[in-house]
Amino acid sequence: MKKWFFLFVLLFIFGYGFTQFLLEDKNETLPEIDYQVEAVVAEENEIPIPVTIDHIYQGNLLLVNKDYPVPPGAVEKNEAVTLAHHREWVNGFVLLDNDIRLTPYLLQTFSTMVEAANQDGVNHLMLSSGYRDEEEQSELYRKMGPAYALKAGHSEHNLGLSLDIGSTQGEMEYAAEGKWLKANSWKYGYILRYPEDKTAITGIQYEPWHFRYVGMPHSAIMYERNFVLEEYLDFLKEQKSIVATIDELVYEISYYPISQTTAIHVPASGRYEISGNNMDGVIVTVSRNRDEQIDNEAAAERNS
Ligand SMILES: [Zn+2]
Incomplete structure (x- = not known):
């Protein structure tokens, strides 16, 4: 009997070690990103659109910290929904309390991530x-102080x-939930906003x-380069334009300083996103399939 018990304990220890090994291994998977430094290839079907000062203050890449407050009008007052009133939307996770509200957009991206975690x-x-x-x-700022909470706005x-x-199993730093999110949230457009090495x-x-939503491909690049949002926005400003290939998609990410209404050329296909940085400019992200990119380059070569 004792022998069996000993064997069981041994198996348990090995099993635990092995799952830990797998988890550790997962933590080290970086996104595969191929960067190109050459100039962006102009697409044949581009149209100019007007970009105004207002664009600086809208979008997923807004920097909000002690120096840059939430711009007015960034969130519609009644847009956020109280999740406890919509139990049908609470799947695969629990709520800490009944007052938690989310904007519908964030709920959607969060739900996708929860499903993958599950x-x-x-x-x-x-x-x-x-x-x-x-x-x-x-209220929170009064309770927690400046090291853990930011002033209103x-x-x-x-x-x-x-x-x-959080995790219902313990502290996020050690819980499987925290480890999984740290390693995988970038795939769903999220970043760990306040890492240990960037205080x-x-x-x-x-x-x-x-966790902060910034969207793909930004979350992947930030994860791969170990950038926090402050560093990433500085990097884009410095580079002006980068091309990053992730899986089958080619992203062209460009920074434009905006001090007055400016015309920016975007693909007529409409596959682009514009976000302000909440400081002085906008980031335009154009996405194409790898095949389209190759066709484009060939067309540009023929024309030159
Ligand atoms: Zn928070």
Whole structure:
């Protein structure tokens, strides 16, 4: 009997070690991104669109921190929904309390990520904060102090693009939920906003629970390059334009300073996104399939 028990314990230890090994291995998977430095190839079907000062203050890449407040009108006042009133939308995770609100867009991206986590056997996710209005933020700032909370209007939670995600099994730093999100959230457009090694730049303590939505391909590039949002926006400003290939998609990401209404050329196909940086300009992200990109390059060569 004792022998069996010993064997069981041994198997358990090996099993645990092996799953830990697998988890560790997963943590190290970086996105495969191929960067090109050559100039962006002009597409044949491009149209000029007017970009105004207002564009600086809209979009998924807005920088919000102690220096840059949430711009007015970034979130419609009644846009965020109280999840406890819509239990049908709470799948694969639990709510810390009944007051948690999310914007519909963030709920959609979060749900996709939760589904993937559940499929990987990560089943104890808890949503502990979503959208907060300025009153709630002031209250939190009073309670938590400047190292853990930002002043009203300076928190990404006021912007409606951030989530605090916990685990019902323990602290995020050690829980499987925290490890999974840290390694995989970039695939769903999220970034760990306040990493341990970037406190000098973000000005915020390590928060293994706070995730910010920026969208693809930005989340993949930031993850691969180990950039926080402050660094990524500086990098784009410096580079002016980068081309990044991720899987079958080619992304052309360009920064434009905006000081007055400017015409920017975008593909007539409409496959582009514009986001302000909440400082001084906009980032235009054009996406194409790899085949389209090759056709484009060939056409440009024929024409030259
Ligand atoms: Zn947070």
